[in-house]
Amino acid sequence: MRPKNARIVEIVHETASVRTLRFDLDLDPVPGQYLMVWVREVDEVPMSISYRNGITVQLVGEATRAIFDLEVGDSLGLRGPLGNGFVLSGDRILLVGGGVGAAPLALLGEAASERGMEVSTLLGFRCCNDLIFRERFERIGDLVITTDDGSEGICGRASAGLERLNPRDYDQIYLCGPEPMMADVIGRCRGMETKIQASIDRYFKCGMGICGSCAIDPTGIRVCVEGPVIRGDQLAGTEFGRYRRGPNGLKK
Template sequence: MIPQMSRITRVLFENRSVATFELDACVDAEPGQFLMVWLPGEGEKPISIMDPDPLTITVARVGPFSTALHQRQVGDAVGWRGPFGRPFTVDGRHLLLVAGGYGAAPLHFLARRACDAGISTTLALGARTGDDLILVDRFRAIGCTTVLATDRGDVGYQGFVTDAILPDLAQFDRVAACGPEAMLYAVARMCWDAGVPAEVSLERYMKCGFGICGQCAMGDKLVCKDGPVFDIEELRHNRDFARFTRTATGRRVSL
């Protein structure tokens, strides 16, 4: 699959460091799948799909690539190929989405599909401060109930989002989560304990993006091809989940 170039039709700043880009393209994808987004001369990164039609991505400015992307304006070209990876399951009657920070982006796509299918959907979103809680209005607009949590307590529950929703976990028959791995582990643990089916979307340093190079190995799984979405039952005995990651050279190091 060779990258195709699409034009930016809209840029929306979600907060001081996160921007949403709409492209003049649509992608035949499932929620949780990702694209390899290419800026000629700047590199290529795996980025989740926030909305498939029109193709929309939400990206935080964290390094040279995302900084270059943030400098792009309406009319500029962005390359992409995909979708890659295994998606979330759209199922159940009461779906709980647990997002940490930028993890809200792929869950927005899932929320849209779930709400369209008539599934009652709740978003529990946690971040450092109220300003870091992104896409909340979009989730509400498509019909999600929202539960918010911040470390500082300036908006919503003060503390971890997983603690905020734990007392209500029994109300849900499926959970999907995306965010920092420590949060995903907390979600997995409470769902293992409660016996609620759950999927989590993981992240590793990726090179090829489709199962050739082996760079994104997590235990015996390749995050790009076996994931990025995993059923928590597949992760029960994974030696790397929430413990080890791999650097750009492939060296296995503690998280």
């Protein structure tokens, strides 16, 4: 698949280290799908789709720095939407996100709300300054916020918020965020693994299932094509929550 040229039509500074870029094209995604974002002369990196025409990027290293240097009118190359995306099912759903992991969940929650589903959301952030998409989640249902330092909502990790909700009240639970957080939530929802869908982060190179860089031990599930959304029961007994492989294939 050749990259499509996407011109930036809007840049929103969500926080000091998170920006949303809106493009001049409708990506028509399934919520949970991602793009391989080609930052010319720098790198090609995976980014979840946060709006029908946008991505939400956290500043991390070289490629994301280069994205932060772009202005309205500049362009990127986009391959996608790629991957499977979340499957909406049931009447009552719970979204659990951490940090920039809120990005694909916002699009998912809006799609669920449009279908008349009851949506509850639990979001964990380091502190109140990291909060993103509060209005988007409040518009579609109940929102519980946790912060590590207690500067907003419940003090503690997202799991502290889970103690206020009964996971068994929900038909389906959708996760996106730091892996320890997602592993912790799955661990607290024993017996519900088939009702959990988690968006997994691995090192993507090709984004088309060829290179094997993102394959999960020992199942071989290639996160870039069979994921990035993987059911909780398919993660049991795998590397998930224990280790992952870096760009050179070594465990880290």
